[in-house]
Amino acid sequence: METAYQKLILYGKDCILWSLMTFILDKAISEPANIPALEKCTTYDLVSAVKRQSPFYCQVSRAHVDNDVFLQEAVAIYKAFLYLIKINREKSIKLFCVPTYDIDLIWHTHQLHALSYCNDLTKMIGKV
16 A cells, blocks of 8 residues: 555655645544444445545646646547547447546546536437
C-alpha cells in the first residue's frame, strides 16, 4: 500500500491535496468509529472507491485541463469514442473500449447532466 509520501512522489506536486486527503482517510480508517448499523447508508466501500480514483483525480487536476483548446479537443475525442462504441455494437464486436483520461473527464461531466446524457446516448448509440 502506498503511503501519502509515495503518492506525492509518484503523482507530483499537482496532487499534494489528494495525498493529504489520502493520509487523513488512512488515519480515519485505521481508527474507525463505532457506527451503528442503522447509520450506514450503503454497503459499497466508498473509501476504497475514492482511493481508486486517485490517478484519475491527479490527471484531471493538471493546469492544461482548464485550457479551452484541450477541452474542445477532448469533447471531439469523446464523441469519436462514443461512435466507436456504436460501430462495435452494430458489427457485434464485443470489445471493451477503455477511455483515456481526457475522454473519461468529458464522459463523467456528461453524466452529471443525466437527462441530456440519456437523450444523447439514446440518439447516438441506441441505449444508455
